[in-house]
Amino acid sequence: MSNIYDIIKEKALQQEDAVPADAWSNIVEKRRKRRPAFWIPIAAVLTGFILWGTYMMWKDDEQGKPEQEQVLSEKLKAGQVQKGDEVPLPYGTIPGNVDPSQSQSVMEVEPNSGVVQNQAKLSDTGIGLQESQMEEDRLGEAVKAQQVKSGDITETGIRKNRPGRKSSKSRTRMTVESPMQDNGLAVTDENDKSRQKNAQAIQGITVSDAAVGKEENNIDPALEEKDQVVAQTATTAGKPAIKTEQVQEKKSVEPDKKKDKVIKQTGWFAEAVIMPVLPFSDMSGNVNFYRTIQSPNNKAEFNGSMSRAKLMPALAYQVGIRKNISRRLGVGLGVQYLKMKEDVRISGLQTNTMISLGSEHPGFFDGTGMVRDTIVTYLNSNRQFRFVNQYQVISLPVSVQYWLSLKSRWSYALEGGLSLAISTRYENHINENLVSPLISSKPVSNQSTSMNLSIFTGLRVQRAINNRISAFALPMIQVSPAMQQVKGTYMDRRIHRAALGFGLSVGL
Amino acid sequence: MTEQELIQGCKKQKQAYQKMLFDKYAGRMMALCNRYCTDKQRAQDILQDGFIRVFQYIDQFREEGSLEGWMRKIFVGVALREISREKIKYRELDQGFESEKSVEPDAVSRLTESEIHALIRSMPTGYRTVFNLHVIEGYSHEEIAGLLGIEASTSRVQLMKAKKHLQALLVKKNRMIGHEQHI
Numbered sequence: 001m002s003n004i005y006d007i008i009k010e011k012a013l014q015q016e017d018a019v020p021a022d023a024w025s026n027i028v029e030k031r032r033k034r035r036p037a038f039w040i041p042i043a044a045v046l047t048g049f050i051l052w053g054t055y056m057m058w059k060d061d062e063q064g065k066p067e068q069e070q071v072l073s074e075k076l077k078a079g080q081v082q083k084g085d086e087v088p089l090p091y092g093t094i095p096g097n098v099d100p101s102q103s104q105s106v107m108e109v110e111p112n113s114g115v116v117q118n119q120a121k122l123s124d125t126g127i128g129l130q131e132s133q134m135e136e137d138r139l140g141e142a143v144k145a146q147q148v149k150s151g152d153i154t155e156t157g158i159r160k161n162r163p164g165r166k167s168s169k170s171r172t173r174m175t176v177e178s179p180m181q182d183n184g185l186a187v188t189d190e191n192d193k194s195r196q197k198n199a200q201a202i203q204g205i206t207v208s209d210a211a212v213g214k215e216e217n218n219i220d221p222a223l224e225e226k227d228q229v230v231a232q233t234a235t236t237a238g239k240p241a242i243k244t245e246q247v248q249e250k251k252s253v254e255p256d257k258k259k260d261k262v263i264k265q266t267g268w269f270a271e272a273v274i275m276p277v278l279p280f281s282d283m284s285g286n287v288n289f290y291r292t293i294q295s296p297n298n299k300a301e302f303n304g305s306m307s308r309a310k311l312m313p314a315l316a317y318q319v320g321i322r323k324n325i326s327r328r329l330g331v332g333l334g335v336q337y338l339k340m341k342e343d344v345r346i347s348g349l350q351t352n353t354m355i356s357l358g359s360e361h362p363g364f365f366d367g368t369g370m371v372r373d374t375i376v377t378y379l380n381s382n383r384q385f386r387f388v389n390q391y392q393v394i395s396l397p398v399s400v401q402y403w404l405s406l407k408s409r410w411s412y413a414l415e416g417g418l419s420l421a422i423s424t425r426y427e428n429h430i431n432e433n434l435v436s437p438l439i440s441s442k443p444v445s446n447q448s449t450s451m452n453l454s455i456f457t458g459l460r461v462q463r464a465i466n467n468r469i470s471a472f473a474l475p476m477i478q479v480s481p482a483m484q485q486v487k488g489t490y491m492d493r494r495i496h497r498a499a500l501g502f503g504l505s506v507g508l
Numbered sequence: 509m510t511e512q513e514l515i516q517g518c519k520k521q522k523q524a525y526q527k528m529l530f531d532k533y534a535g536r537m538m539a540l541c542n543r544y545c546t547d548k549q550r551a552q553d554i555l556q557d558g559f560i561r562v563f564q565y566i567d568q569f570r571e572e573g574s575l576e577g578w579m580r581k582i583f584v585g586v587a588l589r590e591i592s593r594e595k596i597k598y599r600e601l602d603q604g605f606e607s608e609k610s611v612e613p614d615a616v617s618r619l620t621e622s623e624i625h626a627l628i629r630s631m632p633t634g635y636r637t638v639f640n641l642h643v644i645e646g647y648s649h650e651e652i653a654g655l656l657g658i659e660a661s662t663s664r665v666q667l668m669k670a671k672k673h674l675q676a677l678l679v680k681k682n683r684m685i686g687h688e689q690h691i
Contacts, residue, residue: 003672004678008624012644015621016535017542020552023635024530027556028523031563226540 006132045501049276053315203242271334273318273474273503279311279340282480283493288441289346289430297355302347302383302438306490311391323506330401336419340391340495344430346438350383385438387430389496391486394423401460409464415474416457424449426488427485442490452484454496462505474501511575518566526563532638533576534559537583543628543640544587554590584645588655591633611678619681627677635670642667 286305293300320334356374399417406413426449431437458476465471476499483492509528517525537558541551561582569578616624628644629638641647641655642663649667653660 003613007613007616008628008674009644011619011621011624012539012543012628013536015539015625017538017625019534019538019555023534023555024527024554025531026552027559030556031560034560316664 024142050274050315052311053276071104160338253397267323268508269322269505270508271318271320271322271332271503271505273316273320273334273501275316275318275336275474275499275501277314277338277340277497277499279314279495279497281311281342281493281495283309283483283491285491287490289348289438290441291436291438293436299353300350301353302348302350304383304385306344307384308343308345308349310343311342311495312341314338317502318501318503320397321401322401322505328403330403332397332399332417334397334399336393336395336397338391338393338395340393342389342391342479344387344389345384346387346430347382347384350381352379352381353377354379371419385426385430389429390427392423392425392427393421395419395421397456399456411460411462411464411470413460413462414457415460415476416455419454419456419478421452421454421484424452424484424486426486428488440490447485447487447489449487450485452480452482454478454480458499468507470505472501472503472505474500474503475499512571515569515571515575515647518563519569521563529562530559533579534577537579539625540580540583541587543625543644544584544637545591546629546633550590554583554587557590558586562588565631580645584641585655588637590634591637592656594633611675611682615682616678619678627674627681630677631673634666635673638663638666639670639674 024340034253084266288303288305290301290303293301316336316338318334318336320332322330322332354377356375356377358375397417399415401413401415403413405411433442456476456478458474460472460474462470462472478497478499480494480496483494485492514525514529514532518529522622534555538551538555541554541558542548545551545554558579561587569575579595619627631639637656638652642649642654647655649660649663652658653665656663
């Protein structure tokens with residue numbers, strides 16, 4: 001019986017039915033509709049870029065700042081601490097001939113000398129120092145264990161002078177001096193009581209403890225970053241649209257499809273644009289920076305210059321209106337807001353001088369007083385500071401469009417105009433640190449901000465979405481012919497930019 | 509043109525090759541669609557969607573089996589999705605049919621493809637679907653259960669009922685043919 005089903009199967013599989021005549025054309029049409037639109041990946045990339053740019057623009061730049069410094073700066077600003085207050089040592093202990101307990105707990109806050117900045121960036125040179133420092137640590141431990149004595153030449157060439165001798169520098173530039181009369185640190189007690197007292201005070205402080213041994217704590221290879229926000233100078237192309245002719249003429253251009261579609265191409269249009277901007281600045285000259293940080297037993301001197309000031313990609317936002325004044329010409333006016341960040345790097349040489357106490361010795365002349373050996377350690381390293389400053393620019397772009405092609409779907413126009421930066425603000429965070437500011441060789445406070453005029457030109461590619469709304473892209477360049485002076489900057493500059501605007505135009 | 513060339517052309521998404529593939533298999537696929545769906549308009553929709561899927565996924569065809577077999581699977585999937593929109597009732601066998609009489613294979617052989625096709629299409633949707641899947645396409649009851657979201661035992665029962673139903677239709681058909689011959 002099952003045989004009949006084989007027959008049925010065979011016959012059923014051989015059966016061919018008539019196919020509707022329009023089946024193939026329907027398939028082609030359906031496939032075309034289902035094909036992902038070309039603009040979807042573009043829109044996705046653009047959306048991602050805009051989100052990223054917006055995040056970068058508005059994110060809290062404070063997070064890159066060293067915590068201790070932030071806390072101290074904030075306290076200073078808030079008036080929670082004042083000059084002379086005791087505050088926790090920001091970056092670890094300061095080696096030196098100070099009672100360790102004191103050095104770990106308190107220090108004075110001075111506007112220009114309070115906090116030791118321990119964040120020298122170690123370059124190659126710095127790494128070398130670090131290595132020698134490890135040797136010095138070992139030396140310190142050896143001294144502590146009385147394996148080496150004052151005046152011995154060690155493996156690293158560090159020589160510990162005998163009392164009363166002049167200092168001699170070692171290969172690592174670490175010198176053992178005695179007595180430290182120059183520094184006012186010599187112990188010249190003459191009576192036994194004070195000698196014993198001093199001896200107790202000195203007890204436990206060895207070369208390794210007090211001098212170079214803790215140096216590692218002082219040199220934090222981390223890059224000190226100050227955050228900043230950047231400003232910008234902005235302007236953008238305007239985006240007038242177009243007015244065209246009569247719908248009749250348009251119909252004659254595309255008689256096939258859009259017969260029933262009347263695209264608004266005349267009258268007033270409101271437009272909103274978001275514009276990724278790639279800015280670049282034109283400036284010349286050098287700006288040097290220096291700062292000195294002093295504490296009882298330490299001194300850090302930095303001398304450097306601005307090695308880089310680069311504007312970062314930014315976003316501009318613009319709204320405006322436009323109107324066609326003839327068949328081919330349109331004009332537009334807008335307001336644009338642009339926020340640009342500037343990556344500023346300052347690099348230079350930092351010299352850290354540390355004074356620490358060595359062992360005590362009997363007085364050279366009468367044998368009654370106690371004198372101390374003092375070790376002065378110099379560390380040189382390359383250091384780089386990084387800041388993010390910020391420009392904020394409000395400008396008024398006035399634009400003219402010349403429509404090369406104005407169709408019901410795709411239209412193209414040359415666009416150009418002038419952009420007047422009516423408000424430019426620069427946030428400079430470089431010398432913001434009240435405790436240890438970087439002093440620049442050029443003033444930043446006595447400048448005024450000037451308005452700036454720039455020229456832009458671009459190609460508008462516009463596509464009608466419906467009879468009132470069009471989307472457009474506007475690749476453009478903008479050139480600033482004149483230098484602009486902006487308060488807070490170290491030097492005048494011209495800011496040019498390349499941009500790609502994406503916008504919507506709505507017929508009013 | 510060989511089928512291999514046709515497949516390669518379709519894999520490159522060349523429309524000319526796709527058209528040739530359509531021309532070659534559209535009739536058989538239309539018959540398949542009509543077997544699963546009695547509504548002509550919906551059957552056409554299945555045909556179109558099936559070919560769109562074939563063109564879309566032809567890259568995944570490994571050429572290990574026949575192209576037609578691979579296409580049939582796609583079309584069956586589209587058809588099942590289409591008919592799943594209507595509620596299929598796996599109803600009891602109608603009592604009016606004379607299912608006790610057997611049908612001779614010769615009697616079936618004498619029927620044309622169109623007549624067989626019409627008989628299958630005349631079955632209720634539930635029977636027809638299981639019958640098509642098991643007898644024509646060769647799916648097991650477990651596979652049918654997975655495709656239709658039913659129990660395998662339900663599939664077996666439905667197939668049994670479908671066969672009885674078809675036998676009854678065949679008997680009826682043979683009687684009519686015999687009556688015509690007597691006349």
